[in-house]
Amino acid sequence: MALAGRRARRRGVDIWPGFVDALATLLMAMIFVLLVFVLAQYFLGNALSGREQALNRLGAEMAALAEQLSLEKKANQSLQADLGRLSGQLTSSEAERERLGHDVAALDALKAQLEARVAELDGKLGEAGTALEGERQVSAQARAELALLAQQVEAAKQELARVAAALEAAEKAGADQKVQIADLGKRLNLALAGKVEELQRYRSEFFGRLRQVLGNRPGIRIEGDRFVFQSELLFDTASAELGLEGITQVRALAKTLNELSAQIPKEINWVLRVDGHTDRRPIASGRYPSNWELSTARAITVVQTLVANGVPPDRLAAAGFGEFQPLDKGETADALAKNRRIEIRLDQR
Structure with missing residues (x-):
């Protein structure tokens, strides 16, 4: 019985080496799996980093394009503002010229009315003078009427002179306005023509130089x-x-x-x-x-x-x-x- 017990204990001790080998093999397998996982993570990180750099580069290119588009829009808005300002000035000048034309027409009509009134008063004054000259005795009422007529004639002449002066000033202002509009258009056309001509000259030089280089x-x-x-x-x-x-x-x-x-x-x-x-x-x-x-x-x-x-x-x-x-x-x-x-x-x- 003692011998059988010792043999049983010897067989129980012999199990451990196999168990240790299996445990070591499992540990190596786990280390290998971890190594593969780490390498996969490394290569995947590099790939993602490359894509991120490409996306950043594309973003920079899009930003540059957006900036160029913004500059083009600002230049276009500036040109449109200048054109609107010049158009507004021209419209205002045309409106002022039209108003002056109406004023001149009104003054012409008033002048004609005053001239007719003066002629009428002159006729009445002449008639009155003839009648008074034919009579030897002139009553105080006739003299008063004659004086009143003379005052009316003088007032009408003064009004006519004022209207004539206003008409002359209006005609002169209209002429000055026309000259200013014509001068503004001429200067604008000359400036634009100068810029276009100067750019055309450099464009021709650019083409000539480039033709020499490229052949x-x-x-x-x-x-x-x-x-x-x-x-x-x-x-x-x-x-x-x-x-x-x-x-x-x-x-x-x-x-x-x-x-x-x-x-x-x-x-x-x-x-x-x-x-x-x-x-x-x-x-x-x-x-x-x-x-x-x-x-x-x-x-x-x-x-x-x-x-x-x-x-x-x-x-x-x-x-x-x-x-x-x-x-x-x-x-x-x-x-x-x-x-x-x-x-x-x-x-x-």
Whole structure:
């Protein structure tokens, strides 16, 4: 019995090594799971951080666009206020001239009435004088009537002189008003013509300098008052990222613009407009839902590159027109390629 007890105790002690091994294996498995979880958390955090940076960058771009739009609206409101003020002045001048015209007409009528009255009184005075001259004895009543008539004639003459003076003053004021209105319109037209002519001169110089820099390169042409870059020269298909050739072209444009802007007087409120255009084919890209977004993104890319190369941002504007302003309405490959373009124009705000 004692031997059997000892054997039973020996078998009970032999269970512990296996239990310890199982516990160690379980512990290692838990450590491995925790390690995998920590690594997953790390990579997920990096991915979320990258997306947050992209969202911040997009937010900054949207803020810049909003600021440019606000500047455009303020400039437009200022021009509208100036136009309203000038229109108000002109309307007031027209109303004053019309009032003076009515006054002149009224004075003319009053003058005619007074002249008729004076003629009537002169006739009565003449009749009375003739009658009194024919009579040798003039009564006191006749002399009183004659004196009264003479006073009335004198008062009428004084009133006529006053009306004539008022009429002359009114005519002179009307003439001065007309001269002021004509002079104001002339000075306004001369100022506007001067600004337009000066901007046109710098625009011509800008085009000449840019033509020298770019030369007769394929994919660049002149349409009216703007330079036209074919999109394939600057961007890949369905992309708003400038290629190497596109970066070279935009840097050359920035250099020319910086040299010319130093010569343009500060009082000329000029701006360089960058317009993006696409063809009419729907875009097949998840990044840009429509041609509006693609054309606008390309124009913004060009503007940002110009700013990065020293062009003041307050002298730049970006706009996207999608496929809605084609140069060629045909359906051929050449017509579609002609419509995919970036237009650059020097304009006045």
